[in-house]
Structure formats: C-alpha cells, structure tokens
Amino acid sequence: MNFLEERILRDGTVRPGGVLKVDGFLNHLVDVGLVNRIGAEFKKRFAGVEITKILTVESGGIAVAVIVANCFNVPVLYAKKTRAVNMDDDVLTADAYSYTHQTECRLFVSKRFIVPEDKVLIIDDFLANGEASLALASMVESAGAEVAGIGIVIEKGMQKGGGLIKKAGYRLESLAIIDGMDPETGEIRFREQ
C-alpha cells in the first residue's frame, strides 16, 4: 500500500452513491506536504517523458497540478468552467459532465496558451467516467499539441474512465485505484498496482 492509499484509508470517508470524501487533505483543505509527495511520485512515473506544460481543470485539480508543475519546473494551465469578462475571444472549448456537481459543463482554454510544440501532462484529482480528462485531451490535440500522459490522484476503478483513456491510446498513471467502496462499513478496496 502506498502513502496515498494509506492516507485515503485513514482520512477518507465513503458516502452513498459512490462518493469518496477526501476534502480533509486533497480538495478543500489541502495537505501540501502530501501533495508534494504526489508531485514527486508523478515525476518518478513520468521520468524520461518530455513535458512542457501541465494542464488541469478548475478548481479541484489546481492544487495538485500547481505542485506537479513545480516538480517538473514547467508552467501550469487550468481550463475554466465559466467564461470571465477578461477572457480572450479566441478559445478552445470542450464539454464534460461533472460527476461532483452532476451538471454538464463547458471547459475553456485561451488558444494562445497551448502551442503545437507543447507536450502536455494532464493532471486531475479524480477520474470517474473520464469526461474531464478526455475533454482536456481533445483541447490539447485541437491545438496541434501532444498529450504526454494523464496523471490522476484517485481513479474510481469501478467506473469507465480508466478504460476509455487507455482505449484512446493515452498513457494513464493513477496513484490510487479504488475497486470497491462500501458506505455501510466504510471499507475501501484498492487495486494492486
């Protein structure tokens, strides 16, 4: 069991409906020490892969992606879910369903921030049905750039995202993969990696 799985067992809670709450260390209150270990682990897993930019989506992914970018010493870009008054006119867009908010949403990235020379590592806190990651990947490719890989902190192995990403040909690294959760007992089962 790795450091992240241990932390999920200790401080995560299972809720009905396939919800895993990790808001005490990952996506509301953020334990930056833990996130540094997550960043170092991605750096190790993607060692030797050329990466020029980290891409994530607001706002759950930002904390992890910023620390990962710090580890890789590259800039981080985050896709927005609303179009602010000060956003460029020339944007890349893609649609994704948010599992957490249970709504369809459109993602925006300013076109000038992904260039054809970019090798982009996509980072997100959760992977469920893969909609956000695949939407980010489609934006990278529509800019003529390359997806260097997809790094996920917690993958819900019972859902289809992991399969869809691999089927699309992307390299996927998930630091913890959950194969089962029981809201009654609180049990969490991880996939052996």
Place this chain on the structure above:
Amino acid sequence: MNFLEERILRDGTVRPGGVLKVDGFLNHLVDVGLVNRIGAEFKKRFAGVEITKILTVESGGIAVAVIVANCFNVPVLYAKKTRAVNMDDDVLTADAYSYTHQTECRLFVSKRFIVPEDKVLIIDDFLANGEASLALASMVESAGAEVAGIGIVIEKGMQKGGGLIKKAGYRLESLAIIDGMDPETGEIRFREQ
C-alpha cells in the same frame, strides 16, 4: 520596481473597464517560478507572524495560495463558490460580489476545517473592492479563529478594498498596488511602496 511589477509591465495588458489581464502568468497559465517568488516574498513580509493555515477562494486564488502554503509549511483551505454534493452539512458561509464575473456569489467552507486555535493568512490574486477578502475574514472570525493577515498579489489601488481592509484593522500586504491604468496607451502606474 519589484519582480512582480516588472512582470506585470512586461506581460500584463490593460483593457477597458479597469480590467488588467494577467492570464499569461498568474490566473490561467501560471508561471510557477514567479509564484514561488511571490510565496517567498509573503514569507518575508509575514516573518515572525504565527500562521497555522492559508485560506483563499476558488479558483483564482488557489495557485498562489498553494505555493504560499508550501513556503509556510501549513495546510491551505479554499472556500468554494458552489455547494457540491459531497460537501459537509455544517458550513460557514459569506456573500461576496465577484468583480471578475460581475455576479454576487456565496462562499462555503466546511466548519470543521477552521478551529478556534487557527491563525489564518488570507491569500488572493486580486484585491478590488475587498468583498472576497472581507468575506473570508468574516468566516475565520465566525469560527472563533484569528485573521493573521491578508496577502494580495495585485491590489487595484483605485478601488476601495485596501482602505476597507485597513479600516477593519487587518494587516494587509499587497505585492503590487496599481494606482492607475490607461487602456488606450496601456500605461500602468504603481504606487511606491
């Protein structure tokens, strides 16, 4: 002129309506090297101040706040603007007007993540009318904790936020204060600090 003011002059753009675009290095594409210097500068300015937690608001503030938390070696908490299905029932709330999105919004923080012993440093990317910072401060105090200070990357000195924060008795550190912008010439005037 400090490193941040130099960067704003080089890569920021002035738009009509008092809008300063810094999306090429601060709040869309994020230059993590620059943000590390911002974190180090806050660490210097708040040297000797006891700080147990960083608080910010999604999503513009998260990138800077995570790096600041890394510099101070404390956790970072970010207030949410929507209430996700997996959020605690027991929350602190406050209302703020978003200058960027030009809408009123409600901020949420899970009550259990601010304890009376906390000394909280509030961090945000922009300060305009002060609504977000003051809303965060009110949540800290309603939890019985203490606001250790407010750290802002870019303060719009023409607007009332800085004055309101100081009048309320909070220590404010803004790394760049803009006293005037001209969308026609692109000129940006900084306040001498």
